[in-house]
Amino acid sequence: MSEVAEMLGRRGGVATFGDLRAVMSARAIRTALADGHIRRVAKGVYALPTSPVALTxxxxxxxxxxxxxxxxxxxxxxxxxxxxxxxxxxxxxxxxxxxxxxxxxxxxxxxxxxxxxxxxxxxxxxxxxxxxxxxxxxxxxxxxxxxxxxxxxxxxxxxxxxxxxxxxxxxxxADLRAESVLESALRALLIEAGLEGFVPQVRVHDAEFSARIDLAHPELRLGLEADGFEHHGGRQALARDCRRQVGLTVRGWRILRFSWEDIRFDGRWVVTSVERASGLAPLTNSALRAA
Structure with a gap:
C-alpha cells in the first residue's frame, strides 16, 4: 500500500487534496491515483477504493x-x-x-x-x-x-x-424491549390499526417452562410471533419451536406466527387475523367455510 493510501486510511478512507498535500507531495498523490491505490470521488477529494460508500x-x-x-x-x-x-x-x-x-x-x-x-x-x-x-x-x-x-x-x-x-x-x-426490526414492524401494524394491549417480549414461565413471546396481550393470552427464517432453519430449531409451541398452548396461550412476507407485504391480512383472534372482528362466511 502506498504512503498516500496509508494516510487516507488514517483519515477514515477519504480526504481532500489539501489535507493530503499538507503532508506529502503532489507527485506522490498523482502516482497513487495512477496506480489505483486511491480514487478521485470529486474535484479535490480522494478516497480508498474500499472506503465506506456513505462516508465517501x-x-x-x-x-x-x-x-x-x-x-x-x-x-x-x-x-x-x-x-x-x-x-x-x-x-x-x-x-x-x-x-x-x-x-x-x-x-x-x-x-x-x-x-x-x-x-x-x-x-x-x-x-x-x-x-x-x-x-x-x-x-x-x-x-x-x-x-x-x-x-x-x-x-x-x-x-x-x-x-x-x-x-x-x-x-x-419507541421501546428497547423489541428484539428485531421485524418485531418493530409488526408492532407498527398494530399501532396503526388501533389494536392496543400488546406488550413486547412478554415472559411466560413456571417451575417447568419458560418462554418469551415477541408481542403478547396478557389479558387475552394471545401472543404474536415475528418469525424470521434464520431462527427456524434447522432440525434442532424445529424441535425446540415445537416444544415451545406446545408449552405455551397447554398453558392457555394462543400464538399467531407471521413471516417477514406477511408483515411487510400483507399487513392488512395480519391485522385482520389479529382482530379475529382478539374477538374484535367476526369471521366472514367465506372464512368460516375455509376454516
Missing part, C-alpha cells in the same frame, strides 16, 4: 452521513436499506456536481466524525420514514443503549415545526 459520498459533497445511512453506520436496525447514501449539507451549501450520487438534505446538525450523532439520526429517521421503519431504527437505538429514552423524548419535545407532533408520538412509542 458525504465527503465528496462536503457534507455528513445522515438519516438511514447514519442509522446503518451506528448499527441500528434498518428494514429497507437506502438505495443511495443520505447526506446532509449545511444550509446554503451548493451540491457539488462532481460528487457521488446521493440523497441530499440541508440542515445544521450535530455530528461525530462526519456522521450525525445517534440522537439526531433517530430524530431524522422518525421525521422522514413510515412508522414501521422509524420504529425499527428507534427501537434498536434504545436497545443498543446508543440513545436514552428520556433523552429522545426531551429532544422530540424541543422540536418546533409541522412534524413535531408525529416525532413526539413515535418517540413515545
Amino acid at each position: 459520498a458525504a465527503r465528496s459533497h462536503g457534507g455528513v452521513v445522515s438519516h438511514l445511512s447514519a442509522a446503518q453506520h451506528w448499527g441500528f436496525g434498518v428494514i429497507n436499506r437506502p438505495t443511495l447514501p443520505h447526506i446532509t449539507l449545511r444550509p446554503g451549501r451548493v451540491r457539488r456536481l462532481t460528487g457521488l450520487p446521493c440523497s441530499l438534505h440541508w440542515a445544521e446538525v450535530p455530528v461525530l466524525d462526519d456522521v450525525t450523532t445517534p440522537l439526531r439520526t433517530v430524530l431524522d429517521c422518525i421525521r422522514t420514514l413510515p412508522l414501521a421503519d422509524a420504529l425499527a431504527v428507534a427501537d434498536s437505538a434504545l436497545r443498543a443503549r446508543a440513545v436514552d429514552h428520556d433523552e429522545l423524548l426531551a429532544a422530540a419535545s424541543a422540536i418546533r415545526g409541522p412534524h413535531r407532533r408525529r416525532i413526539l408520538q413515535v418517540a413515545e412509542l
